[in-house]
Amino acid sequence: MSGPQNLSFVLAKPLDVKFEDRPIPELKDPREVLVRVRVTGICGSDVHYWQHGRIGDFILKAPMVLGHESAGEIVKVGSAVTDLQPGDRVCMEPGVPCRHCPECKFGKYNLCHDMRFAATPPYDGTLAKYYVLPQDFCYKLPENVSLEEGALMEPLSVGVHVVKQAQVKPGDSVVVFGAGPVGLLCCSVAKAFGATKVVAVDIVPSRLEFAKKYAATGTFQPTKEGTPASNAAQIIKENGLGVGADVVIDASGAEPSIQTSIHVARNGGTFVQAGMGRPDITFPITALCVKELTVKGSFRYGAGDYKLAVELLAHGRLSVKELITKEVKFEDAEKAFEEVKNGKGIKILIRGPED
Incomplete structure (x- = not known):
């Protein structure tokens, strides 16, 4: 040959x-x-x-x-x-x-x-x-x-694993920080799992425009002047999240996003860290404790995630x-x-x- x-x-x-x-x-x-x-x-x-x-x-x-x-x-x-x-x-x-x-x-x-x-x-x-x-x-x-x-299917399986870690269920409100490929796929999988509100957060307007057309029901662009707490309050207000989101996912790894995530979550809500950024960050631990949040990491994908990703796509649950x-x-x-x-x-x- x-x-x-x-x-x-x-x-x-x-x-x-x-x-x-x-x-x-x-x-x-x-x-x-x-x-x-x-x-x-x-x-x-x-x-x-x-x-x-x-x-x-x-x-x-x-x-x-x-x-x-x-x-x-x-x-x-x-x-x-x-x-x-x-x-x-x-x-x-x-x-x-x-x-x-x-x-x-x-x-x-x-x-x-x-x-x-x-x-x-x-x-x-x-x-x-x-x-x-x-x-x-x-x-x-x-x-x-x-x-x-x-x-x-590889990045989609990452999204499947994140959303499974978050235990998203029908009727949930979900906020996803980071509108890159994994964040976008988390939005899409969350909707497939039955979430009724899916808010994408990013600092790049074009990404938010795409997210709204693709899978998000709402979007938010944080302001540089705002604090994590004030940006969180604005996300909740603009998207009608009441006392906060049921589930918050960070797919950015950016410290301000992680800080804001904790403030966006409702009391008793769930936060999943999917994005990797700096090894150590400043974290609003008091808010985490007072809200009694369930906090999880997410790494790649596990048993059944690839199979489910293929099935979701094949049956038209997402694209x-x-x-x-x-x-x-x-x-x-x-x-x-x-x-x-x-x-x-x-x-x-x-x-x-x-x-």
């Missing part, structure tokens, strides 16, 4: 990416499958690794393939695979846990200490022609779900097409990363390498 066998988009070091032909990965377990990657979305974490070479304790020490929001087609299956076959279109859950630790056994495999997560050092990502996964981390796409939509800004060829991957870094669009997709 001529030409590259497994062309991959590799981060050699911060600000240094290159295309590299790597060996086609082999199936090492009878329950694994080989996927031909067709579409990959760019995530903020990919851009952060490209720019800085690290996120927290995860530090790039050797060249690493980027990407983890992907969908593709099965090209080969292991001898013990029974529910997938070559030609099946699948979305790919990019984090494989050890399956043996207490967290895995408790059904919290997203908290596994030995998680092998794509494009998180030292593990290669999915921006390549081929990628290997266990069969149960590939989800067959229904006929009415495209591969492009399949690539968005993700609107989030796709554009698609680019594999050879234009670095340009696409530049656009994401500069805040252009919402979700840019990269096509897999052609034959």
